[in-house]
Amino acid sequence: MAAKAKGRWLVVAVPYLWLLALFLVPFLIVFKISLSQDAIAQPPYFPTFALSEGWAAIKESLGELSFENYGYVLSWDNEFIEAYGSSLVIAGISTVLLLLVGYPIAYAMARSSKALRPTLLMLVILPFWTSFLIRVYAWIGILSPEGLLNQFLFFLGVIDHPLEILATDTAVYIGIVYSYLPFMILPLYSALEKMDDTLLEAAADLGCTPFAAFWKITWPLSLPGVFAGCLLCFIPAVGEFVIPDLLGGSDTLMIGKVLWTEFSVNRSWTVSSAVAVLLLLVLVVPIVLYQNVQQREVEGR
Amino acid sequence: MSTGVAEKTQKTIGGIRRKFSPWTDPTAVPLIRYENVTKRFGEFTAVDSLSLDIYEREFFALLGPSGCGKTTLMRMLAGFEEPTEGRITLAGEDLVGTPPYRRPVNMMFQSYALFPHMSVWDNIAFGLRQDRVEKGAVAARVEEMLKLVKLESFAKRKPHQLSGGQRQRVALARSLAKRPKVLLLDEPLGALDKKLREETQFELMDIQMELGMTFLIVTHDQEEAMTVADRIAVMNHGKLVQVAPPAEIYEQPNCRYVADFVGDVNILDARVESVDAGGLTLRAEAAPDMPMRISQGGEAKPGDSVSLAVRPEKLRVDLEPPADASLNCLSGTIWDIGYLGDLSIYHVELPNGVRVKAAKPNLTRMVERPITWDDKVYVSFTPDAGVVLTR
Amino acid sequence: MDRKLSWFNVTSLVLGFAFLYLPIVLLVIYSFNASRLVTVWAGFSTHWYGELLRNEQLLDAAWVTLRVAFITACVATVLGTMAAITLTRYGRFYGRTLFSGMIYAPLVMPDVITGLSLLLLFVAVNFDRGFWTITLAHITFTMCFVCVVVQSRLVTFDRSLEEAALDLGCPPLKTFFVVTLPIILPAVVSGWMLAFTLSLDDLVIASFTTGPGATTLPMRIYSQVRLGVTPEINAVCTILIGIVTVVVIGASIITKRQEVERQKAERLAAAG
Numbered sequence: 001m002a003a004k005a006k007g008r009w010l011v012v013a014v015p016y017l018w019l020l021a022l023f024l025v026p027f028l029i030v031f032k033i034s035l036s037q038d039a040i041a042q043p044p045y046f047p048t049f050a051l052s053e054g055w056a057a058i059k060e061s062l063g064e065l066s067f068e069n070y071g072y073v074l075s076w077d078n079e080f081i082e083a084y085g086s087s088l089v090i091a092g093i094s095t096v097l098l099l100l101v102g103y104p105i106a107y108a109m110a111r112s113s114k115a116l117r118p119t120l121l122m123l124v125i126l127p128f129w130t131s132f133l134i135r136v137y138a139w140i141g142i143l144s145p146e147g148l149l150n151q152f153l154f155f156l157g158v159i160d161h162p163l164e165i166l167a168t169d170t171a172v173y174i175g176i177v178y179s180y181l182p183f184m185i186l187p188l189y190s191a192l193e194k195m196d197d198t199l200l201e202a203a204a205d206l207g208c209t210p211f212a213a214f215w216k217i218t219w220p221l222s223l224p225g226v227f228a229g230c231l232l233c234f235i236p237a238v239g240e241f242v243i244p245d246l247l248g249g250s251d252t253l254m255i256g257k258v259l260w261t262e263f264s265v266n267r268s269w270t271v272s273s274a275v276a277v278l279l280l281l282v283l284v285v286p287i288v289l290y291q292n293v294q295q296r297e298v299e300g301r
Numbered sequence: 302m303s304t305g306v307a308e309k310t311q312k313t314i315g316g317i318r319r320k321f322s323p324w325t326d327p328t329a330v331p332l333i334r335y336e337n338v339t340k341r342f343g344e345f346t347a348v349d350s351l352s353l354d355i356y357e358r359e360f361f362a363l364l365g366p367s368g369c370g371k372t373t374l375m376r377m378l379a380g381f382e383e384p385t386e387g388r389i390t391l392a393g394e395d396l397v398g399t400p401p402y403r404r405p406v407n408m409m410f411q412s413y414a415l416f417p418h419m420s421v422w423d424n425i426a427f428g429l430r431q432d433r434v435e436k437g438a439v440a441a442r443v444e445e446m447l448k449l450v451k452l453e454s455f456a457k458r459k460p461h462q463l464s465g466g467q468r469q470r471v472a473l474a475r476s477l478a479k480r481p482k483v484l485l486l487d488e489p490l491g492a493l494d495k496k497l498r499e500e501t502q503f504e505l506m507d508i509q510m511e512l513g514m515t516f517l518i519v520t521h522d523q524e525e526a527m528t529v530a531d532r533i534a535v536m537n538h539g540k541l542v543q544v545a546p547p548a549e550i551y552e553q554p555n556c557r558y559v560a561d562f563v564g565d566v567n568i569l570d571a572r573v574e575s576v577d578a579g580g581l582t583l584r585a586e587a588a589p590d591m592p593m594r595i596s597q598g599g600e601a602k603p604g605d606s607v608s609l610a611v612r613p614e615k616l617r618v619d620l621e622p623p624a625d626a627s628l629n630c631l632s633g634t635i636w637d638i639g640y641l642g643d644l645s646i647y648h649v650e651l652p653n654g655v656r657v658k659a660a661k662p663n664l665t666r667m668v669e670r671p672i673t674w675d676d677k678v679y680v681s682f683t684p685d686a687g688v689v690l691t692r
Numbered sequence: 693m694d695r696k697l698s699w700f701n702v703t704s705l706v707l708g709f710a711f712l713y714l715p716i717v718l719l720v721i722y723s724f725n726a727s728r729l730v731t732v733w734a735g736f737s738t739h740w741y742g743e744l745l746r747n748e749q750l751l752d753a754a755w756v757t758l759r760v761a762f763i764t765a766c767v768a769t770v771l772g773t774m775a776a777i778t779l780t781r782y783g784r785f786y787g788r789t790l791f792s793g794m795i796y797a798p799l800v801m802p803d804v805i806t807g808l809s810l811l812l813l814f815v816a817v818n819f820d821r822g823f824w825t826i827t828l829a830h831i832t833f834t835m836c837f838v839c840v841v842v843q844s845r846l847v848t849f850d851r852s853l854e855e856a857a858l859d860l861g862c863p864p865l866k867t868f869f870v871v872t873l874p875i876i877l878p879a880v881v882s883g884w885m886l887a888f889t890l891s892l893d894d895l896v897i898a899s900f901t902t903g904p905g906a907t908t909l910p911m912r913i914y915s916q917v918r919l920g921v922t923p924e925i926n927a928v929c930t931i932l933i934g935i936v937t938v939v940v941i942g943a944s945i946i947t948k949r950q951e952v953e954r955q956k957a958e959r960l961a962a963a964g
Contacts, residue, residue, distance in 0.1 A: 007864065007865060008782075011774045011777055011778055012774075012778045012782060012785065012791075014771065014774055015771045015772070015774045015775040015778065015835065015839075016775075016778075016787070016791055018771055018831075018832070018835070019775075019791070019794040019795070019832070019835075020794070022810065022813065022828065022829075022831075022832040023794050023797075023798060023832055024790075024794060025813060026809035026810050026812060026813040027809055029809065029812045029813050029816050030805075030808060030809045030812055033812055043815045043816075101708070101711070104700070104701075104704035104708070105704050105705060105708035107701065107704070108697060108700075108701035108702070108704045108705045108708075109705070111697060111698075111701055112697055112701070112705075118948075120705070122940075122941075122944060123709055123712070123713075124712070125940075126937065126940060127712050127713070127716065129885075129889050129936045129940050130716065130932065130933045130936050130937075131892065131893045131910065131929070131932055131936075132893050132895075133893070133895055133910050133913055133914060133917075134716075134719070134913075134929040134932060134933065135715065135716065137719070137913070137917050137921070137925065137929065138715035138716060138718065138719040138929075139715055140917070140921050141718065141719065141722065141921050141926075142715060142718065144921070148718060178711070178712075178715070181708075181711075181712065182712075196412065196414065198410050198411075198412050198414040199414050199416060201379075201381055201401070201408075201410070201414065202408070202410055202414035202416075202475075203402075203416075203427070204380070204381075204400070204401040204402045205379055205380075205401050205402070205406075205407055205408045205476075206402075206407065206427050206428030206431055206475070206476075206479065207402045207403075207428055207431035207432055207479070208402055208427075208431050209400075209402055210402075212431070216427075217416060220418045221417070221418060231800065232799075232800060235800040235801075235802070236800055236801075236802055236803075238802065239801075239802020239803065239804050239805060240802070241802075241803065241804050241896055242895060242896065242914075245918075246917065246918075256802060256803075256804045259804045259808070260804060260896075263808065263900075269812070272808060273808065273812065276804070276805045276808050276809070279802065279804075279805060280805060283802070286800075287797055287800060287801075290796065290799075290800055291792070291793055291796040291797065294796045294799070294840070295792060295796065
């Protein structure tokens with residue numbers, strides 16, 4: 001009995017401690033460093049807490065913590081607030097576009113014959129397995145001024161001078177919609193596929209036209225999938241770095257890119273930590289919502 | 302209204318039921334007509350050139366094993382399937398080509414198909430709202446329906462907060478709310494347990510009588526069909542085998558298939574010896590020495606190979622030979638006994654190894670049964686107990 | 693019930709899949725371009741694949757990436773499966789909410805936050821950055837994906853099979869290995885593959901947590917992409933796409949076969 005209890009304890013403890021040490025503790029460290037100041041040292045901030053220096057030194061260090069970085073980030077003079085705002089706007093618009101593109105696809109998949117469905121599902125998942133970076137990269141060749149899209153439009157005679165798409169927000173939207181599409185389709189598909197066909201028959205039987213039946217039955221019943229898909233796309237899109245960096249222009253302002261620049265170009269670990277903490281605060285509500293959705297989805301009621 | 306109706310129903314139910322038989326009236330105009338309807342799914346023929354008339358206010362049952370085409374026949378009336386050939390008319394109007402949402406029939410689904418995101422109230426109001434019925438009228442009708450199925454206090458619940466029996470009632474109320482010309486019931490009681498099912502069968506009959514509507518029920522449960530229906534159509538392989546009131550189906554099956562499918566039956570292979578005014582004489586293969594006298598023989602002619610069907614409850618089992626042991630009497634030994642409480646089923650093995658079943662009501666409370674395993678017994682029946690089947 | 697698709701449904705499927713696949717197909721086609729200019733077609737050539745084999749930096753990066761991904765996938769699969777068992781089998785325990793939060797949050801956490809926080813952890817504990825820090829970071833976020841995949845299989849698992857094994861005198865640990873694991877294996881395998889590709893794919897977290905001498909393939913590709921599009925990168929991408937396609941299709945065939953066998957086994961087990 002004792003051995004069994006020990007075994008059970010171990011199964012919980014190992015992943016639990018791992019996540020505590022490598023997921024939760026790092027956040028606390030980020031928070032602490034966001035309260036520190038930059039220094040030309042290794043590591044490049046102070047105060048550092050060293051247990052070897054004794055309690056008094058630690059207490060003294062505590063006094064050196066301040067919210068200065070937050071003041072800097074939240075000041076209107078710097079572009080951080082703008083970046084948060086425009087990230088939310090870009091992620092929001094992208095999510096709506098994703099829903100508009102993804103819903104008809106997921107719907108058609110769910111309406112197709114049972115034999116065809118696994119293949120269609122596979123076709124949606126397959127691009128997800130190929131590298132994200134590669135998929136974003138592919139669009140550079142398509143959207144650039146001398147790229148394939150412009151060549152094609154020239155060929156058709158639709159345009160006489162190249163469209164400027166690369167290095168604009170439009171390219172960022174295309175990139176996000178393209179890379180996140182499977183994340184939108186899959187939850188929608190699983191919600192739509194679960195739906196009982198006889199509900200639509202019942203609606204028709206009671207005098208509901210197919211179009212009305214969609215809005216009264218199919219759409220409300222797919223809402224959990226819509227919700228999950230939107231959160232699954234929106235949250236990471238807000239912090240997206242690669243897409244705005246590769247496809248966006250110099251005026252595309254997204255907080256992920258700003259954080260990266262602050263960290264790797266300006267080398268200010270403390271400011272980037274403050275940016276990260278604030279980003280997390282912005283996202284905490286959608287993340288908690290997503291956790292509830294996910295919990296219900298996987299663990300049942 | 303409902304108390305008044307209950308009283309009225311009690312007073313008139315027998316009167317209405319006894320007199321109701323429009324199918325025997327040549328001047329009666331059927332409400333629903335299937336005319337040479339065929340439905341094929343690819344290679345498979347689900348309904349095979351079938352014609353059927355159903356009359357107004359009739360409670361009509363389609364009975365058959367799964368895959369016999371009974372559900373397809375019903376779904377064609379609802380509009381979920383279109384016939385490959387033939388015509389379906391409702392009150393003289395051709396229904397073919399009309400989408401389900403424009404047909405004046407409603408269906409109660411086997412799975413109930415209650416909308417999970419709507420309350421009981423909204424589920425029942427759904428059909429009325431599609432017709433843009435004015436709000437007050439919707440509310441009044443929904444309340445009336447809730448009362449009819451005795452769910453007044455459950456209006457605000459969601460389907461998942463109801464028991465199976467309650468869901469069944471909501472589904473019924475929803476499909477009745479629009480007062481359809483015909484109510485289609487697809488295995489409506491399949492998901493209920495036996496007791497509740499029996500109760501609900503009688504309730505269904507009362508509701509049908511009270512609303513004066515035409516009900517078409519699909520079921521594979523012969524007891525259910527016999528209980529509720531005015532007429533039963535027994536189906537097999539997409540064709541109608543027999544269409545008749547329950548008692549006729551049971552007592553005068555027109556073929557082996559019906560005799561076997563409806564109720565329990567002993568079927569003996571036999572040959573017709575002679576036919577006369579008083580009936581016919583048979584020789585059963587199982588008892589070549591014993592002449593069998595049957596009072597009704599249909600179209601059987603001397604020399605025909607036929608089946609002799611006798612229901613178990615019409616067979617007498619005795620330890621002593623009956624008064625007239627020269628006719629319709631077989632001797633055998635008790636092979637096995639099934640005690641069902643109200644009845645005991647005796648399996649009697651005849652000398653050539655064929656076994657027949659005889660049911661005997663347990664009239665006394667004797668725990669020890671007088672007839673027991675390995676007893677030598679006599680099985681006999683009267684000439685009007687058996688049916689000669691030529692098909 | 694099989695339904696006929698309306699023209700609207702067919703159109704959305706065709707357009708949707710064209711959108712998903714056209715960029716990848718174009719990328720592959722242009723990897724065989726003879727010209728250095730990516731957008732001008734100058735005839736078929738495998739020149740860039742040859743060039744690739746001589747690019748040692750790129751090959752080094754690929755080797756580092758593969759090792760990271762392999763170790764990551766193996767460890768993450770073990771940890772993720774343990775976490776999945778905890779979440780499905782242990783009911784309520786002290787700190788469960790925190791635990792499930794730590795499992796689901798990384799699924800949507802922006803990479804920049806995860807990367808930065810792990811880097812700061814490694815600096816704080818003075819851990820030498822490089823190969824192992826990338827691996828640790830990858831294990832941490834991929835184990836959550838493994839957990840979700842395995843968990844969704846475990847919730848539909850018929851527990852009476854385990855109870856039967858216990859009833860027949862099989863101790864819990866052995867029951868897990870002889871009954872539970874073989875049945876949930878397809879999910880565990882797809883969890884492993886998911887972890888492997890996520891690790892293979894990751895740019896941001898690796899960039900944060902790397903140190904001298906450990907450059908992964910995405911980092912190498914990224915630094916070249918920033919300088920512009922080259923056919924050589926197209927060639928690398930084509931090879932990666934080829935590998936992934938073969939592995940995924942192969943795995944799905946194996947999984948399907950195993951699924952059939954699993955159902956057979958479960959039927960047998962349930963019957964006997």
